[in-house]
Amino acid sequence: MSTGPKQALYGEFALVARALGSPHRLEMLEHLAQGERSVEALAERAGLGIANASQHLQQLKRAGLVGSRREGKYVRYRLADDSVLDVMAALSEVASHNLAEVALIRQGYFDVRDELEPVSRDELRHRMRDGVVTVLDVRPQDEFEAGHVPGAINIPLKDLENRIAELSPEQEIVAYCRGPWCVLSFEAVAELRARGFTVRRLQDGLPEWRAAGLPVAHA
Amino acid sequence: MSTGPKQALYGEFALVARALGSPHRLEMLEHLAQGERSVEALAERAGLGIANASQHLQQLKRAGLVGSRREGKYVRYRLADDSVLDVMAALSEVASHNLAEVALIRQGYFDVRDELEPVSRDELRHRMRDGVVTVLDVRPQDEFEAGHVPGAINIPLKDLENRIAELSPEQEIVAYCRGPWCVLSFEAVAELRARGFTVRRLQDGLPEWRAAGLPVAHA
DNA sequence: GTTACATTCAATAAATCTCTTGAATCATTA
DNA sequence: TAATGATTCAAGAGATTTATTGAATGTAAC
Numbered sequence: 001m002s003t004g005p006k007q008a009l010y011g012e013f014a015l016v017a018r019a020l021g022s023p024h025r026l027e028m029l030e031h032l033a034q035g036e037r038s039v040e041a042l043a044e045r046a047g048l049g050i051a052n053a054s055q056h057l058q059q060l061k062r063a064g065l066v067g068s069r070r071e072g073k074y075v076r077y078r079l080a081d082d083s084v085l086d087v088m089a090a091l092s093e094v095a096s097h098n099l100a101e102v103a104l105i106r107q108g109y110f111d112v113r114d115e116l117e118p119v120s121r122d123e124l125r126h127r128m129r130d131g132v133v134t135v136l137d138v139r140p141q142d143e144f145e146a147g148h149v150p151g152a153i154n155i156p157l158k159d160l161e162n163r164i165a166e167l168s169p170e171q172e173i174v175a176y177c178r179g180p181w182c183v184l185s186f187e188a189v190a191e192l193r194a195r196g197f198t199v200r201r202l203q204d205g206l207p208e209w210r211a212a213g214l215p216v217a218h219a
Numbered sequence: 220m221s222t223g224p225k226q227a228l229y230g231e232f233a234l235v236a237r238a239l240g241s242p243h244r245l246e247m248l249e250h251l252a253q254g255e256r257s258v259e260a261l262a263e264r265a266g267l268g269i270a271n272a273s274q275h276l277q278q279l280k281r282a283g284l285v286g287s288r289r290e291g292k293y294v295r296y297r298l299a300d301d302s303v304l305d306v307m308a309a310l311s312e313v314a315s316h317n318l319a320e321v322a323l324i325r326q327g328y329f330d331v332r333d334e335l336e337p338v339s340r341d342e343l344r345h346r347m348r349d350g351v352v353t354v355l356d357v358r359p360q361d362e363f364e365a366g367h368v369p370g371a372i373n374i375p376l377k378d379l380e381n382r383i384a385e386l387s388p389e390q391e392i393v394a395y396c397r398g399p400w401c402v403l404s405f406e407a408v409a410e411l412r413a414r415g416f417t418v419r420r421l422q423d424g425l426p427e428w429r430a431a432g433l434p435v436a437h438a
Numbered sequence: 439g440t441t442a443c444a445t446t447c448a449a450t451a452a453a454t455c456t457c458t459t460g461a462a463t464c465a466t467t468a
Numbered sequence: 469t470a471a472t473g474a475t476t477c478a479a480g481a482g483a484t485t486t487a488t489t490g491a492a493t494g495t496a497a498c
Contacts, residue, residue, distance in 0.1 A: 009321065010242035011242045012318055012321050013239075013311065014240050014245055016318070018236075020233070021239075021240045025233075038475095052457055052458075055477095064316070073465055075476090083312045090306035090309040094306050098283030098284070101231050181225075237485095258444070258446090259444070273446060291496065292494085292495055292496060441496100441498070444493100446491105446494095451486100451488085454484080454486085455485085456484090457483100458481085461479105466472080467473095
């Protein structure tokens with residue numbers, strides 16, 4: 001009595017959820033959201049062995065979360081489609097609302113609660129049109145070059161301290177990075193605030209900006 | 220070198236996803252989306268032992284997906300908040316887009332592809348206002364009484380064959396049930412179509428209707 | 439208080455998942 | 469053709485998850 005279509009659907013959905021249920025795989029997905037990546041690149045980012053990373057990727061593939069194509073010696077993996085971004089964002093929402101640990105981690109960057117509030121994509125577009133905001137992309141340079149918010153300047157987080165002179169203290173700054181989970185922008189905001197800048201985070205990151213149909217500049 | 224805030228966040232998100240990664244737990248969540256339920260009721264629905272169901276529920280609780288309160292001898296579990304509905308819907312989206320098995324199961328109910336297209340909540344509201352549609356709730360009676368789309372009539376799927384005379388063959392019917400995964404409405408649509416009715420499914424189910432801020436009628 | 443009942447806890451075996459290792463495959467380059 | 473490099477396959481040890489069982493806890497009814 002167990003295997004009607006209902007049970008079959010539950011089984012398929014559970015397969016997808018289980019594929020999302022590993023920190024390493026989530027980290028790989030977040031990087032894949034920035035663009036195509038080889039197995040080797042993903043393995044290095046996630047701190048995994050090549051064979052291990054390959055197995056994780058195949059699990060993601062079986063769950064329909066990623067696709068791959070061979071390009072010469074390399075196999076390039078990519079996110080299956082934008083609905084994967086949606087499920088990642090939904091996961092982040094649930095965890096942020098209902099897990100005290102997540103709220104604590106996020107708040108750990110700031111003294112004042114209000115500073116956590118992100119800027120919406122719409123609001124940022126209006127401010128950009130009025131020219132009253134500096135958009136700061138704190139991702140590594142290669143990710144910036146593969147696509148970024150038009151008009152944004154790129155200072156990777158680890159260079160921020162050295163290159164802080166490039167930022168004008170008079171204009172409000174909006175920082176963004178990879179997506180709703182990416183802590184780079186949290187750290188950037190915390191550091192810049194400590195130096196007296198007016199900074200906020202953009203809601204989510206570049207992948208969601210692109211998925212919302214907004215323009216993306218390429219270097 | 221492994222436990223920065225980034226890794227901690229991945230770990231929390233993975234905890235949530237793992238909790239979603241079991242067919243039994245997903246089935247319990249779908250029932251909890253209809254309203255509060257005791258451990259016993261959930262165990263019976265999912266075909267589990269009491270102790271086993273209790274453990275699954277505690278796993279959901281640790282992941283922040285459900286809450287509970289004691290009411291006399293019973294412990295009533297409930298969905299933590301509406302963001303849980305979002306993540307369930309997002310899971311359904313990914314699976315439907317990217318897993319051939321899911322598409323096959325869904326299409327298994329129909330001959331013609333177009334009949335799969337659901338009616339959006341907005342479209343249904345307009346048709347209801349014009350009085351040109353019968354809204355059919357195919358969930359069991361107790362779930363209907365706990366809350367339903369105003370004006371809907373309740374014929375549980377298993378009674379549909381006997382009570383088919385209650386439906387007017389002239390008016391279009393829109394059927395709904397528990398949510399994006401619920402196959403009751405699929406089966407109802409298939410059966411009614413076979414008998415010459417004009418039927419479509421509502422997008423998602425009652426929990427999503429309520430979460431969208433639309434009115435809900437009680438008993 | 440004692441009894442009955444719903445739920446949780448604790449302990450265990452079976453199943454599944456993860457990571458490592460070394461060999462196999464597939465496409466490029468010499 | 470041989471050699472190299474990227475990825476996948478296959479097998480096994482270790483850790484985690486699941487379902488079962490029986491005992492413990494907490495609440496309501498007698």
